[in-house]
Amino acid sequence: MQKVTNENFLIYHAFGGSCNGCDIEVKILEIPKFSMKKYGLKFTYDPEKANIILITGILTYKCLNYISEILKRALNKQIIIAVGDCAVTGGIFFNSYTMKGPVDRVIPVDIYVSGCPPNPKLILHGLLKAVTKIREKKNGV
Amino acid sequence: MICGDYMGKFFAELQRDIEEVSKVYERKDREIWIEINKDDLKDFLRNLKNKYDAHFITISATDVGGKIQLIYHLDVNGLLLNVKTKIGKLLAIIDSVSDIFRSAEWIESEINEMFDVKFKGKTYSRRFLSENFSEGFHPLRRGKL
Amino acid sequence: MTREKVVIGPIYPALEEPIQFNLMVENEKIINVNFEIGFHHRGVEKLALKRNIWENILLMERICGICSHAHTLCYCQAIEKALNIQVPPKAKHIRVIISELERIHSHMLILGAIMHSLNFHSLFNDIMINREVAMEAFDLLCGNRVHYGINTIGGVRRDFPEKPLKRILENLEELETFIKATIDNVENRREFQDKMENVGVITKSLAKKLDVIGPVARASGIPFDIRKHHPYESYENIGFEIITKSEGDVKARTLIRFEEILQSIRIIDQAVDYLLNEKDSLLCSESFEIVSSEGVGRVEAPRGELFYYVSLNDFSIPERVKMRTPTFANIPVLSEILIGEKIELALGIINSIDPCIACLDRSLIIESRREKNAKSNQ
Numbered sequence: 001m002q003k004v005t006n007e008n009f010l011i012y013h014a015f016g017g018s019c020n021g022c023d024i025e026v027k028i029l030e031i032p033k034f035s036m037k038k039y040g041l042k043f044t045y046d047p048e049k050a051n052i053i054l055i056t057g058i059l060t061y062k063c064l065n066y067i068s069e070i071l072k073r074a075l076n077k078q079i080i081i082a083v084g085d086c087a088v089t090g091g092i093f094f095n096s097y098t099m100k101g102p103v104d105r106v107i108p109v110d111i112y113v114s115g116c117p118p119n120p121k122l123i124l125h126g127l128l129k130a131v132t133k134i135r136e137k138k139n140g141v
Numbered sequence: 142m143i144c145g146d147y148m149g150k151f152f153a154e155l156q157r158d159i160e161e162v163s164k165v166y167e168r169k170d171r172e173i174w175i176e177i178n179k180d181d182l183k184d185f186l187r188n189l190k191n192k193y194d195a196h197f198i199t200i201s202a203t204d205v206g207g208k209i210q211l212i213y214h215l216d217v218n219g220l221l222l223n224v225k226t227k228i229g230k231l232l233a234i235i236d237s238v239s240d241i242f243r244s245a246e247w248i249e250s251e252i253n254e255m256f257d258v259k260f261k262g263k264t265y266s267r268r269f270l271s272e273n274f275s276e277g278f279h280p281l282r283r284g285k286l
Numbered sequence: 287m288t289r290e291k292v293v294i295g296p297i298y299p300a301l302e303e304p305i306q307f308n309l310m311v312e313n314e315k316i317i318n319v320n321f322e323i324g325f326h327h328r329g330v331e332k333l334a335l336k337r338n339i340w341e342n343i344l345l346m347e348r349i350c351g352i353c354s355h356a357h358t359l360c361y362c363q364a365i366e367k368a369l370n371i372q373v374p375p376k377a378k379h380i381r382v383i384i385s386e387l388e389r390i391h392s393h394m395l396i397l398g399a400i401m402h403s404l405n406f407h408s409l410f411n412d413i414m415i416n417r418e419v420a421m422e423a424f425d426l427l428c429g430n431r432v433h434y435g436i437n438t439i440g441g442v443r444r445d446f447p448e449k450p451l452k453r454i455l456e457n458l459e460e461l462e463t464f465i466k467a468t469i470d471n472v473e474n475r476r477e478f479q480d481k482m483e484n485v486g487v488i489t490k491s492l493a494k495k496l497d498v499i500g501p502v503a504r505a506s507g508i509p510f511d512i513r514k515h516h517p518y519e520s521y522e523n524i525g526f527e528i529i530t531k532s533e534g535d536v537k538a539r540t541l542i543r544f545e546e547i548l549q550s551i552r553i554i555d556q557a558v559d560y561l562l563n564e565k566d567s568l569l570c571s572e573s574f575e576i577v578s579s580e581g582v583g584r585v586e587a588p589r590g591e592l593f594y595y596v597s598l599n600d601f602s603i604p605e606r607v608k609m610r611t612p613t614f615a616n617i618p619v620l621s622e623i624l625i626g627e628k629i630e631l632a633l634g635i636i637n638s639i640d641p642c643i644a645c646l647d648r649s650l651i652i653e654s655r656r657e658k659n660a661k662s663n664q
């Protein structure tokens with residue numbers, strides 16, 4: 001059970017080429033019904049400042065050209081979450097000729113949230129687990 | 142036999158123009174499927190646009206073994222007209238219709254990419270798929286030729 | 287005269303999907319437009335040739351997360367026309383209810399995005415909160431908020447019981463009050479006029495020349511709607527109007543979507559009325575035979591006309607599945623109307639066309655013709 005807090009955890013949402021079902025369910029977390037603000041979570045558009053990197057989609061070659069720099073710098077410093085069946089296993093587009101692979105063929109993933117698409121409450125649950133991991137790292141566990 | 146009972150004088154004239162240049166092989170509710178020679182195609186489409194104000198929908202391309210089959214789909218005042226033509230696979234070249242219908246440019250570009258079909262009168266530079274694929278990769282073509 | 291290049295995307299706050307715009311700007315006005323798409327290309331037409339016609343329904347659903355029911359409906363229609371399968375009337379009305387609920391949720395999403403890109407943030411929040419009415423309806427009726435899985439070849443897979451339908455009707459009445467209040471807001475307040483009136487105008491002749499479809503064409507005076515033009519499912523027996531406007535600017539395209547939501551609520555009322563009063567029970571047609579044939583499906587998706595062509599041999603694996611999405615027909619108009627507008631209004635104009643890039647699924651680089659003229663003038 002997470003307490004209401006004053007700390008801020010910044011999330012950067014990287015697109016990997018999807019149907020946009022998962023992207024919209026992630027964007028909706030800001031409205032009062034799900035209100036991720038009270039747990040201290042916020043979206044940012046600057047990948048250097050983010051604590052958490054959230055990836056949706058199958059990672060096409062073209063998208064990978066744009067976000068590969070961000071992913072390289074994220075290793076061991078930021079928490080990586082893969083949201084949606086496409087990011088976790090490739091989903092129904094598995095082995096398409098434009099697909100570099102699900103996210104864990106490119107970079108090791110910390111948290112998987114699967115579903116097609118997962119309910120926003122489930123995505124929030126995954127984000128809170130990421131927050132626990134960040135706190136553990138800070139306290140040197 | 143004229144299909145449907147909404148056909149008036151407009152459609153009777155259209156019927157005559159169609160049967161002059163092509164062969165009707167199927168009629169359904171508000172749809173006509175015709176087959177035409179590839180050399181007569183461009184003039185027929187120009188006539189449809191100028192005289193009947195046809196609305197261009199898309200072009201469907203299929204690889205049917207020894208040939209590539211192209212179907213031009215048009216909407217003429219509520220009637221769906223499907224114009225089928227076939228071209229050989231080795232040379233694979235046909236007149237471009239993008240000077241008659243501006244919106245045909247994008248779909249011809251895609252057919253060039255997926256099937257390696259060339260369009261006379263317009264060059265499409267291949268830049269759809271990403272740089273990771275080698276030259277000569279046309280995903281929807283079957284077999285080697 | 288300083289010229290500078292402004293790159294929008296692929297990842298940008300007000301854009302929902304990865305698409306890149308390279309704009310050349312001089313004195314704060316746009317003089318050239320170049321855009322690059324293809325981030326979402328997943329090779330769906332090739333994948334469809336490896337699965338049978340029932341497995342392809344699952345694949346077509348996941349082309350787009352916003353208009354997924356329109357894709358499966360069009361695909362099933364193409365096969366039903368090719369094989370001469372009759373769909374029972376109860377299934378037709380169920381399909382109509384889900385189509386109209388999808389139109390409501392899709393329009394509210396893009397209206398929120400337009401308000402956000404023109405800096406009206408409180409209205410963006412209100413619209414997204416009220417959109418949850420449609421999402422909860424999907425959850426109650428179909429079991430999932432996105433990718434409902436309601437269609438199959440020959441009919442539908444589920445029945446709708448009475449209690450959830452009545453609850454949804456009550457929620458839609460509250461939504462109607464909110465929409466009517468917002469229309470008054472947008473029509474009369476001064477801040478909306480400056481940013482939306484006479485901005486990004488598409489004239490009727492330009493719309494005809496480029497074969498534009500959907501709400502974009504209806505806002506420029508062309509009354510083209512597949513539900514009346516070439517009726518399908520049970521739309522012939524349901525009363526509703528086609529809304530058209532003649533100005534063709536961003537304000538007309540915004541107001542048209544609000545009014546279409548009100549028409550959709552009217553259609554859902556009539557379809558639910560049929561389901562609650564008629565007592566037939568057949569949900570899907572009986573068995574059919576697969577023969578060599580070809581068929582075409584046309585459906586009015588929230589963004590315009592969706593078109594599918596399916597070609598079958600004697601096997602259950604199709605020979606060709608070809609789709610033409612409405613955004614594919616509407617996007618070329620952007621390279622004409624962005625020229626000459628101020629750079630701060632660019633995102634509002636792009637969002638008013640309602641681009642669904644996941645549906646677009648292709649990759650092209652388009653160059654506007656003006657740059658060549660501008661160079662020769664120097």
